[in-house]
Structures are given as structure tokens and as C-alpha cells.
Amino acid sequence: MAAGTLEGRMLIAQEPALHCAAFTPEAETGPSLAPRRNAPSDEPAHSGPPLADDPVLGLPAGELDHPDPHAAIIAAAHNGRYEQAAAAAAIWEKAALRSHGPGSAPAIHWLEVRAELAHLGGEPALSCRLWLAAARVRLDVGQNPSDPDVVAAVDRAQHQFHQIPPTGEAWQLAAEVLRLRQHVPSGQNRVLESLEARVAQLRTSASGGPTA
Template sequence: MLITGENRNNPAPGTALLLAAAPAGKGRLIDAASVLPALAAVPADILAGTSGAAAATVIELADPLDPQTVLTRIRAAAAAPGPLHLYLAGQLHVDRKQRLLHLALARTVPSTLRYTALPWHWLAGEMKARRPGTTTVVLDLVADAEAWQQVTGGHIGLGDGTRMYGRIAPAPGGRRRVAVPVHLKAVAAIWRSGARPPLPQLHEQAAVQAASEYGQDGALLFGVAAAPARTPDPLPLPLPVPAGPAAQPPAPGAEPPPSDPHPAILAAARAGHHAEAAAAASAQEDQALRTHGPGSVQVLHWLEVRADLARLAQDPARSCELWMTAAEVRLGRQQTADDPDVEGAVDRAHHQWEQIKDAGRARQLAPALVVLRRRVPGRQRGALQLLQRRLEQLHERRAGTLPAAPNP
């Protein structure tokens, strides 16, 4: 798929190439293509790194079959004189004969890896040929055991002139476990919120958010200092939804404008002043309600901020309740049940419900969550069944047919 956004004021175009690929069937280690709808919803100029100052072209390759075809598309994108942003989601393997890294494609199997996967050195060669400083590569990859040894041994470089961000993780363990491109999904969520932080901050936020939602997996991070294991997480929507010229995100490297309340609210929450943070966010929501009306994106923004503040305050029941409300508002705005933002709200509500230690409160919130989960099943298989099973256990425990759960 090719998307072009044109700005005639600047002839230097930018290009974004989105490559998401993984083998079909049992060889799949990551659901790479699941990130494409979220990235496709980001404005083309943001993906291409031109931020409205120049034309922007987005090229999307979803589970391509032939490495030569992929190379041709990469070569064409690399030949463009403007900035190039390459987004890679997929899995890495090592061929048996030459012991070289390859990015698996849709028809890749171990016995035909050399002919059905994209050799990493092909990609590196195209990137190294570009003018230094014009290329950015964002990785969200998993590596099997042999590939992981090469990755951690430093055999993943794309040249000194290429900026690299993102993560490579060891392949998930256990039978039939398939990873998701958590870093790229977090990046897309931040951009779709209206935030435009500088690239290092963007990827730092995405790394922490991914670690918070999916846990630590020993991933190797690029362009990010670290993803702390248990530090407080950034708010899911760290900057306000633009509502006019005065609400535009700050320029890269600039301090947030004094009118932006988000940094102070987040600082208060991280300092443990949860009541003050919640009150400030609630006041912002009230102001948005008066200015933009119920159901507006501005009101929805602050509702979701309050939901995440409740999580940071370790009040999972309140967080669950607010996330359910956010999901209902989004559905009321005619967003579909498979919209990533709707699914995300329901998934967060479900996750927070599972953290509730007060069995009575969990039972109280469960019926509404079950109704919502039936409407928005999400992408995790069996989520509704798991929810109903735990609810049954809560009722059985209340009736005295199950022993009380041990204290953690």
C-alpha cells in the first residue's frame, strides 16, 4: 500500500517504509502485521520525519513473500534523497550454511531460509549507502536462540550514519507463544495521542510503556538508556490533544509551554501525590467538558489520563471503572470494536480488574466488564473465557466452595 501526503512548499520528500513480516503457521514467533493498523493511522509526515514541512510517502509491506521484491522496495526507498524512516517488525534467524542473520518473510521455513528470508546484510548495505544522518530505523524484532547470540554479539549494525531505535527480544518461550510488536505499538499510541516528543524521548517513553504492559523480557534496546522494571510509567497520552494553534505540541527540544498541565500532573503522581494529580486531571476534564462538550476527544483524553493515574495510585478498581467508561465513550463515538484504541481501553480495564484484591468490588464491576468484553473480545484469545472463569471462582469462594486465595 502506498500513501502520499503532498506539501508543495518544500520539494524534499520524506519516505517511511513499514515492513512487517513473519512466517505463517508454526514458525511464527511474532504477530508482526498486527502493528500496521496502528501505524497506518499516524499521519504520513510524522512517520516520514518531515512533520508537515515536506511531501511524505508511506510504503507498507505486510507479510511479503519474496526477498528480492522486498529488496527492490527497500532499494527504491533508500535511493530517495530526503529523510528515510524504516520500521521493521518481525523475527530473526540464522541460516545453517553461512551462519548469517536473516529477517524471516511469510514463506520462510528453516530449510529454505537462505532463499525465502531477507539477508540482514542486504538491508545493511542499502542503509550504509545513504547520506549519514538521513536514515532512521525503528526495530521491533524477536530473535531465535542462534540469532540472539549474534544480536547480543554486535552483529546487527546498519552503519554509523543510521540512527537506530527500538528493541530486539529473545523469542518467547513455551509452546505456541507468539510475541507482539510492543514497542512499535507504543510509539504509534503516543503519536496518535497528538504528542510529538523528540525521537530519544519518544522511544524512551515507548520502552517504558511496553515494559509496563507486557513485562520485562530481556530485550536489547536501541537509542534508549533503559526501560526500568518497576518505575512509574508515563501517562498513555502525555501531551494534550491539539485543539487549535495554541495547543500545538512543542517543537523538538523545546520546553513544554507553561499552559501544558501534563508534566506537573505526571510529576505529582510519580512523587506519590496521587490525590493532587487526580484532582488536577479532573479539573482539566471539567474544563474540556465546558469548552468542547461531552464525548469530545478532549474530554476522552482526560478521562483516560485519570484512568492511568488511578493505576499509578494502585487503585485498580477505580482504574478499571474509568477505562470501561473510556471504552464506552469511544464506542459511542462510532469507533469500531476492533479499533486499537477501543481494544486498548478494554484490555486495560480487564487487566486492572484482575489486580483488584477486594473480591466484593471485583464482583461488583464484573458484570459491566463481561458485557464490554463480549462486545470487544480483543486480540488475546480466550480473554472473555478467562474473565468468566475468574468471576465464577469469586462466586464459588463467596459461597464457601473454594478456599480463599493465599495472600501474595
């Protein structure tokens, strides 16, 4: 029940952009992860080195023909090659950081792509960390806590947080998720309450007390 208000479908489209559905039961589709109108820069998200230049990825040649790297990354993710897809996204994020700097639209874009890929690869803790990082960067460059992109990043971070087993890793992330959630209210009902309940459960577990 804790994550019920944030559940939604993840969609990856067969086009040069990663898409994800909004984390609401009603939504059928969601915004592209390409840089949005409110992002701090209008630089293209695919500014960086050619994907084919990295032989470590080992992607079939046919997947490297598209000039936009998203096509190859999506193909890799569709085929279950999440590590390859994540490695490619990390390469492009580093290129965006070099070319445009931290806080630029391309750098934020690739950070969010990595967060989505971590989710698809079954790594909720990593996905949570990356969505938290994206939210922090957006706030650091001056985006308002009510900005839809900031809210979406925190919503997705919380959604992933609820998927982490009740281990030390979840406890390590709890304070940061709660801090950002309190600073960035969600448009969903009772989202903060569900998070506070999860954090309380983790706190009880960490102290060795009863979990009920």
C-alpha cells in the same frame, strides 16, 4: 495466571504527555494518552483552565511554568502525590466537558489520564471503572469495537479488574467487564477465558461456595 496475558510496564515520561506501555509482555513502549488519530475530535487535549488557577493542588511554582498541564501532573505523580495529580486531571476533564462536550477527544483523554493515575496510585477498582467508562464513551460516539483505542481501553480495564482483591467491589464490576470484553475482543490470546475464570471464582465466593 489470570492477568498474566495482560501484564506490562507502566511508563510515565518526563514530557508533557502521559505514556503507558501496552499490556503485553513483548511491548516496551506504548502510545501516548493524547488524543489519537481515531478519536472523535482533533481538539487539543490541554484545552482548559490553567493548572495554576487551582490553589488546592499546592504544586510547587516551578512545576506550573509549562503551558501544558501534563508536566505538572506528571511531576506530582512522580513524587507520589497521586491525589494532587488526580485532582488536577479531574479539573481538566471538567473543563474539557464544558468546552467540548461528552465524547470529545479532550474529555476522553482526561478520563484516560485519570484511569492511569488511579492505577499508579494503587486504586485498581477506580482505574477499572474509569477505563470501562472510557471504552463506553468511545463506543457511544461511534468508534468500532475493533478500534485499537477501544480495545486498549477494555484491555486496561480487564488488567485492572484482575488486580482487585476478591471482594464485593470486584463482583460489582464483574458483569460490566465481562459484557464489554465479549463485545470488544482482545488481540491477546485466551484473555476472555481468563476473565471468565475470574468471574466464575467471584461468583462462587459470592454464593458462599468453595473457591477452589
